[in-house]
Amino acid sequence: MSQPPKQSAARSVPTSADVARLAGVSRATVSYVLNNTSSVRISEPTRRRVREAAEELGYVPHAAARSLRAGHTRMVLLPTAAFPAGPLHQRFLNELQRALRGLDYTVVQYGSLGLGGDDAARAWAELRPVAVVSLGVAGLSPHGVAVLKRSGARAVITLAPRPVEGAHSLVMDQRAVGSCAVTHLIERGRRAIGVVMPREAGPDLLSEARIEGARRAAAGTGARIEPLPLSYDEEAAAAVAARWRGLGLDAVYAYNDDYAMLLMRALQDRGVDVPGETAVIGADDLLLGRLLRPRLSTVRVDMVTGRRLADLVDRAVRDPDGAPETHELMGVRAIPRESS
Amino acid sequence: MSQPPKQSAARSVPTSADVARLAGVSRATVSYVLNNTSSVRISEPTRRRVREAAEELGYVPHAAARSLRAGHTRMVLLPTAAFPAGPLHQRFLNELQRALRGLDYTVVQYGSLGLGGDDAARAWAELRPVAVVSLGVAGLSPHGVAVLKRSGARAVITLAPRPVEGAHSLVMDQRAVGSCAVTHLIERGRRAIGVVMPREAGPDLLSEARIEGARRAAAGTGARIEPLPLSYDEEAAAAVAARWRGLGLDAVYAYNDDYAMLLMRALQDRGVDVPGETAVIGADDLLLGRLLRPRLSTVRVDMVTGRRLADLVDRAVRDPDGAPETHELMGVRAIPRESS
DNA sequence: TTGAAAGCGGTACCAT
DNA sequence: ATGGTACCGCTTTCAA
Secondary structure (H helix, E strand, C coil), rough: CCCCCCCCCCCCCCHHHHHHHHHCCCCHHHHEEEEHHCCCCHHHHHHHHHHHHHHHHHCCCCHHHHHHHHHCCEEEEECCCCCCCCHHHHHHHHHHHHHHHCCEEEEEEEEEECCCHHHHHHHHHHHCCEEEEEEEEECCCCHHHHHHCCCCCEEEEEEEECCCCCCEEEECHHHHEEEEEEEHHHHCCCCEEEEEECCCCCCCHHHHHHHHHHHHHHHCCEEEEEEEEECCCHHHHHHHHCCHHHHHEEEEEEECHHHHHHHHHHHHHHHCCCCCCCEEEECCCCCCCCCCCCCCCCEEEEEECHHHHHHHHHHHHHCCCCCCCECCEEEEEEECCCCC | CCCCCCCCCCHHCCCHHHHHHHCCCCCCHHHHHCCCCCCCCCHHHHHHHHHHHHHCCCCCHHHHHHHHHCCCCCCCEEECCCCCCCCHHHHHHHHHHHHHHHHCCCEEECCCCCCCCHHHHHHHHHHCCCEEEEECCCCCCHHHHHHHHHHHCCCCCCCCCCCCCEEEECCCCCCCHHHHHHHHHHHCCCCCCEEEEEEECCHHHHHHHHHHHHHHHHCCCCCCEEEEEEEHHHHHHHHHHCHHHHHCCCCCCCCHHHHHHHHHHHHCCCCCCCCCCCEEEEECCCHHHHHHCCCCCCEEECCHHHHHHHHHHHHHHHHCCCCEEEECCEEEEEEEECCC
């Protein structure tokens, strides 16, 4: 055999050098042709030969090599810690993704489930993204932001209950949701208000903020707030309903519509009249809430649009030294239907 | 100035060379220390100096450079075309992600929204993932699989209605869902069966397969199948309900529970008795379906567990030349409740 | 115990 | 119009 270094040459991944060899040109030429480099003129026959060679070998450029050479990437990293699920969130992610792609970014969701705050930030930084958009992931600290920026991220943007130092922060003060719901109930004359929080997740920022908002809205009005941890299953809801009368509550605000629907049904099955005896309100305005009887009251939260956020990312990337902005962007309003 | 090439040296991203310089050692030593290379002994004082230098500079290794040198990555790519949403899917993704991370893989979701089949595969191949797990993304062709493999992917796994040549295929024959639902309805004595499909998505593989299964189950039984495109909003549902009696149907199978709930409510509001006049069955066994009255009948689909899929990925990576396996893995069963 | 140097796959400058 | 070649940051022989 005449090629001792390459035993399984056929098996190995084709590189631009392979293309060059097959086309009988230099690697430089291959690069020019495949990237349509405009600052250099290549004859049409050569272009064809290169293209054909690339095609024949099934050549695909190596992103890592390219970005290593370039010194930067077009990657926007979306860390996904725990999926918050929810159809709104999904739609929003899709929108954002499409908009960013339209601006020629590569969107990558990176799961950092097992990692805590700063470790996660480090893991993200290793990928050298041009921007990081952290959607409500707890634990992105100012230090984490610094690590990312020092490793070349030109924009770090958080969408969270509280601003993070050093990052552009879109503040969605989830307390407003709780406040809005409870204020609504109080206006309706309710005074003893249960607040349902998911038991699964443990204390996360979202539900904590919502209950904190509830407390705040009740303060000084004479109304009482009673936290009610609840698992998302029928048995748990039935159990709460069973001891309902003992709790002495005349209203309940649930973390979101899913939990609200679950509890409302359990209450009804237990003979508790909704809204007569107990008013119920949820949050997030799911379509399904309108299908129950009584129709579920809810709090609607205006999300930022994916398009707007994508523009913000792009602006931040272009002007990395701009002072981090903090935007309050939560519109929140109660949508009374029949359950309250 | 004495450093013309580096005007903003302070601004630039620290490399292992910077760490080496600061610690007064060579880059090799830095690499040994930071990777705890066991084949080489480094004195403790040196280790400390290196660690301190790295810390001080905020050094984070460059993943692209590393994998370029290594010739391979530990990245498992999960393409996400359109989010199928759904809480089951979410849980499953989380499980899978966690299990893969446990096996020391890096999980990356890559959004290829705007791209069609083979372009998408090419884009994925540029990242040189060690494995690609395609979850129901239409358009991963045998050619796409070939591109991925030639660019170094050691495993390509699809979870889809049909096997894909060259890839390990977990076949979830969604026709079984439609068959199961319709068979159930026929057993209950129904003969004129509407099948609701999402109007939004356009004809996608999932809903097409489900309706195809419905047709098959009806064939030869004398039962009639009537496709009913439906948008996911109340008006659309009301419109269908308004012309319900004219359709002459005595049962309906909806693509999934969400659509089933929506239509069932609209029918009830129109005075159609469920299940007396019209039986309703959905699919996916959402918790919320149990909250309506009558409780929604459904078809439950057993998903593969994330853990199992992760193991399959790992096995395939270790044995890349193993023949692609095809597993049928859909357990499907009707769960009759009160609506049918 | 440590350092020098080659090379992974591209890109872009400078020659030719 | 092309080719030669020096990098990008990191790992890993091989020598010292």
